[in-house]
Amino acid sequence: MKKRSAIEASGHKFRTKNISKRVQKIVISPIKEMSILADIEAEKGGANIISFGQGIPYFDTPEYIKSAVRKSLDDLDTAKYTLEPGITELRTLLAGHLEKSKGIKKIKPKKEIMVSAGCQEAVDCALATIIDPGDHILLLEPAFASHIEQILQWGGKPIFVPLEEKLGWKLDIEKCEEKITKKTKAILFSNPSNPTGTVFSKKEVIALTKFAEKHNIIIISDETYDFLTYENICHFSPASVPGARSRTILCGSFSKKYAMTGYRIGFAFADEGIIDHMLKVHDALVICAPAISQKAAIGALKGNQESVSDFVSKLSENRDLMCSHLDELSDYFEYQKPKGAYYIMVKYKKLKMDSFKVSLKILKEAKVITIPGDAFGPSGKGYLRFSFACSPKEIEEGFRRLKNWTKNL
Amino acid sequence: MKKRSAIEASGHKFRTKNISKRVQKIVISPIKEMSILADIEAEKGGANIISFGQGIPYFDTPEYIKSAVRKSLDDLDTAKYTLEPGITELRTLLAGHLEKSKGIKKIKPKKEIMVSAGCQEAVDCALATIIDPGDHILLLEPAFASHIEQILQWGGKPIFVPLEEKLGWKLDIEKCEEKITKKTKAILFSNPSNPTGTVFSKKEVIALTKFAEKHNIIIISDETYDFLTYENICHFSPASVPGARSRTILCGSFSKKYAMTGYRIGFAFADEGIIDHMLKVHDALVICAPAISQKAAIGALKGNQESVSDFVSKLSENRDLMCSHLDELSDYFEYQKPKGAYYIMVKYKKLKMDSFKVSLKILKEAKVITIPGDAFGPSGKGYLRFSFACSPKEIEEGFRRLKNWTKNL
Numbered sequence: 001m002k003k004r005s006a007i008e009a010s011g012h013k014f015r016t017k018n019i020s021k022r023v024q025k026i027v028i029s030p031i032k033e034m035s036i037l038a039d040i041e042a043e044k045g046g047a048n049i050i051s052f053g054q055g056i057p058y059f060d061t062p063e064y065i066k067s068a069v070r071k072s073l074d075d076l077d078t079a080k081y082t083l084e085p086g087i088t089e090l091r092t093l094l095a096g097h098l099e100k101s102k103g104i105k106k107i108k109p110k111k112e113i114m115v116s117a118g119c120q121e122a123v124d125c126a127l128a129t130i131i132d133p134g135d136h137i138l139l140l141e142p143a144f145a146s147h148i149e150q151i152l153q154w155g156g157k158p159i160f161v162p163l164e165e166k167l168g169w170k171l172d173i174e175k176c177e178e179k180i181t182k183k184t185k186a187i188l189f190s191n192p193s194n195p196t197g198t199v200f201s202k203k204e205v206i207a208l209t210k211f212a213e214k215h216n217i218i219i220i221s222d223e224t225y226d227f228l229t230y231e232n233i234c235h236f237s238p239a240s241v242p243g244a245r246s247r248t249i250l251c252g253s254f255s256k257k258y259a260m261t262g263y264r265i266g267f268a269f270a271d272e273g274i275i276d277h278m279l280k281v282h283d284a285l286v287i288c289a290p291a292i293s294q295k296a297a298i299g300a301l302k303g304n305q306e307s308v309s310d311f312v313s314k315l316s317e318n319r320d321l322m323c324s325h326l327d328e329l330s331d332y333f334e335y336q337k338p339k340g341a342y343y344i345m346v347k348y349k350k351l352k353m354d355s356f357k358v359s360l361k362i363l364k365e366a367k368v369i370t371i372p373g374d375a376f377g378p379s380g381k382g383y384l385r386f387s388f389a390c391s392p393k394e395i396e397e398g399f400r401r402l403k404n405w406t407k408n409l
Numbered sequence: 410m411k412k413r414s415a416i417e418a419s420g421h422k423f424r425t426k427n428i429s430k431r432v433q434k435i436v437i438s439p440i441k442e443m444s445i446l447a448d449i450e451a452e453k454g455g456a457n458i459i460s461f462g463q464g465i466p467y468f469d470t471p472e473y474i475k476s477a478v479r480k481s482l483d484d485l486d487t488a489k490y491t492l493e494p495g496i497t498e499l500r501t502l503l504a505g506h507l508e509k510s511k512g513i514k515k516i517k518p519k520k521e522i523m524v525s526a527g528c529q530e531a532v533d534c535a536l537a538t539i540i541d542p543g544d545h546i547l548l549l550e551p552a553f554a555s556h557i558e559q560i561l562q563w564g565g566k567p568i569f570v571p572l573e574e575k576l577g578w579k580l581d582i583e584k585c586e587e588k589i590t591k592k593t594k595a596i597l598f599s600n601p602s603n604p605t606g607t608v609f610s611k612k613e614v615i616a617l618t619k620f621a622e623k624h625n626i627i628i629i630s631d632e633t634y635d636f637l638t639y640e641n642i643c644h645f646s647p648a649s650v651p652g653a654r655s656r657t658i659l660c661g662s663f664s665k666k667y668a669m670t671g672y673r674i675g676f677a678f679a680d681e682g683i684i685d686h687m688l689k690v691h692d693a694l695v696i697c698a699p700a701i702s703q704k705a706a707i708g709a710l711k712g713n714q715e716s717v718s719d720f721v722s723k724l725s726e727n728r729d730l731m732c733s734h735l736d737e738l739s740d741y742f743e744y745q746k747p748k749g750a751y752y753i754m755v756k757y758k759k760l761k762m763d764s765f766k767v768s769l770k771i772l773k774e775a776k777v778i779t780i781p782g783d784a785f786g787p788s789g790k791g792y793l794r795f796s797f798a799c800s801p802k803e804i805e806e807g808f809r810r811l812k813n814w815t816k817n818l
Contacts, residue, residue, distance in 0.1 A: 262700030
């Protein structure tokens with residue numbers, strides 16, 4: 001595999017002595033590498049850096065959730081490990097939430113739900129549970145950078161199914177058929193998609209479930225951004241399809257919906273026979289999700305959900321703001337307007353360099369973080385991912401810098 | 410490998426369809442399995458269960474740390490991902506702490522320290538970083554149950570080096586030499602030892618570092634209980650030996666020292682060339698340690714450390730209390746008094762059953778959680794692990810129950 005690390009592209013040499021071949025092959029997701037490099041850059045130059053990089057909502061955690069955290073400090077059990085699969089009350093609330101929001105019926109919270117240290121850990125447990133070395137995992141691509149690393153980390157092989165950029169990064173199910181082999185174990189995708197902002201329609205999701213059934217593979221559905229769609233488009237989960245439920249591992253998150261990325265709290269919902277095994281991996285990785293974050297999550301689900309619609313409307317405004325700025329720079333950038341999540345895959349023109357170099361150049365020269373498109377798979381070549389989860393002020397300032405920067409290109 | 414799961418021993422059947430061979434081979438550590446089974450038992454019987462199982466201090470997190478958590482809720486960055494390797498201030502404080510407490514010189518906090526979601530995740534990242542399928546990892550044994558699962562999970566082979574029970578679970582370095590092969594990549598041990606309570610002396614640790622140097626292997630030192638020794642015995646880290654520092658991965662924890670098991674916060678200190686790679690695994694597993702727990706850890710390190718000596722003196726009293734109860738039951742149990750940590754490996758007499766059965770029997774009949782010795786490796790056969798981290802009242806009540814129970818044996 002060619003160079004995939006922004007840190008390596010910036011000149012850093014990695015040690016090989018005593019390092020496993022498996023880990024030599026993977027990278028810190030360039031999403032976080034760019035934050036690490038920006039931290040070094042900021043220290044050197046004393047400059048403040050604007051981040052269109054890692055997707056972190058600019059809002060604070062809603063007050064009613066913080067209040068639940070404060071109260072939880074009076075409970076002795078917040079100091080302590082929870083049950084390994086998570087606090088029973090939280091699993092029960094999650095079951096109710098999934099039933100209500102996704103129409104999934106009769107969930108057994110104690111057997112089918114696992115609370116995790118973020119959606120990232122839930123997906124990692126899912127992959128560990130199904131991958132044996134050499135197994136193939138299909139990825140709708142451009143794909144979330146960490147999904148690629150997670151597959152490699154467990155000895156699997158990511159098989160890229162390219163989305164159709166010209167059609168707004170849409171799925172062509174025939175392309176999935178072309179990539180199936182005897183080694184294919186699962187298909188993994190985020191919906192709404194990070195990084196493309198695609199919202200796969202009910203029809204597309206049903207087609208995917210039929211495809212999975214036909215080939216007897218698992219569906220891993222990363223639904224981190226399920227609440228975040230624009231233009232009244234609805235999110236649809238494969239776990240809502242009765243026939244597909246038992247082969248679906250639904251991974252969810254509190255991070256973006258409740259501005260809780262720092263709490264590292266998420267969950268997985270799957271058939272009992274799968275959760276049984278995911279819990280083994282979960283134990284080996286982190287023992288249990290942080291108790292204090294589980295208490296925050298209980299607070300989040302119990303409160304009224306007004307803050308969520310407020311977040312969506314603010315992010316919708318950010319989307320328009322970033323798109324209008326990109327339109328002004330149409331000599332340099334082009335893009336498909338996202339229907340969900342808070343990312344835009346931006347194609348750069350004029351510069352004949354790989355996306356790592358472009359991203360590092362923008363960081364050094366314009367002091368703006370973007371993520372190299374190559375981090376998301378081969379279709380990301382020639383692109384940068386921009387996040388519009390930062391504040392409108394930061395979007396304005398970032399584009400002021402980018403406009404100045406383009407003048408000198 | 411023979412049956413290793415308490416849940417399986419209790420009658421549960423695990424699914425095999427679509428589950429990776431690797432994960433089929435591992436178990437939830439029986440330490441947590443027993444809590445899960447106790448939860449089911451409590452629900453069925455309505456009885457309260459006394460836990461000598463999972464090692465959870467009975468104290469609450471000290472007030473000065475909770476106050477730091479409360480304050481952190483006013484900071485917007487608590488809602489957000491931290492830098493992937495951890496908050497810089499925390500890494501700097503940890504460097505200072507390691508220099509002061511272990512005499513390690515000139516630590517580079519930004520390059521040699523990684524903040525993790527508990528010591529468990531630090532050890533897991535370390536193992537992932539050095540194990541290729543089939544590699545051997547030496548374990549001083551009885552060993553922490555999760556270390557066995559973590560090695561298996563990454564495709565490694567745990568090679569057990571038995572400790573000498575009659576000598577208080579002491580190490581015979583010759584036994585390490587007997588187990589070395591070309592496939593040996595590292596030696597992993599906890600010191601003070603979970604589950605035996607051994608504190609390996611400076612002389613023993615230096616012998617281990619020489620052994621590691623001779624065979625060019627990595628040392629993974631789990632120092633979760635470094636603060637918790639009795640009878641004025643001192644803990645000594647292999648990272649304190651200048652020649653061994655670069656081959657040592659020191660994994661540490663806030664869980665027990667500050668009664669913060671629920672916060673899932675720990676760290677690793679290692680050579681920059683190793684940390685570089687551990688960070689890749691860390692990213693794929695959890696992205697970053699919980700921000701709120703990192704803030705709690707900053708609070709913990711900044712405060713005065715009186716609470717720590719208070720905890721040690723309380724746990725020392727618990728040790729004496731549990732040992733005196735065990736002495737009263739000397740017809741049924743025998744043990745070596747631990748010098749550190751808060752566990753006792755208790756040999757059971759009279760019952761001719763494997764430790765899983767004995768542990769389940771005690772749970773069902775006496776409503777007391779103990780951990781089957783077999784979970785800790787072959788030398789654990791015929792033993793149960795008792796934790797004395799619970800309150801003195803719970804120790805009293807647990808032994809009242811055990812005394813009644815032995816009457817009916």
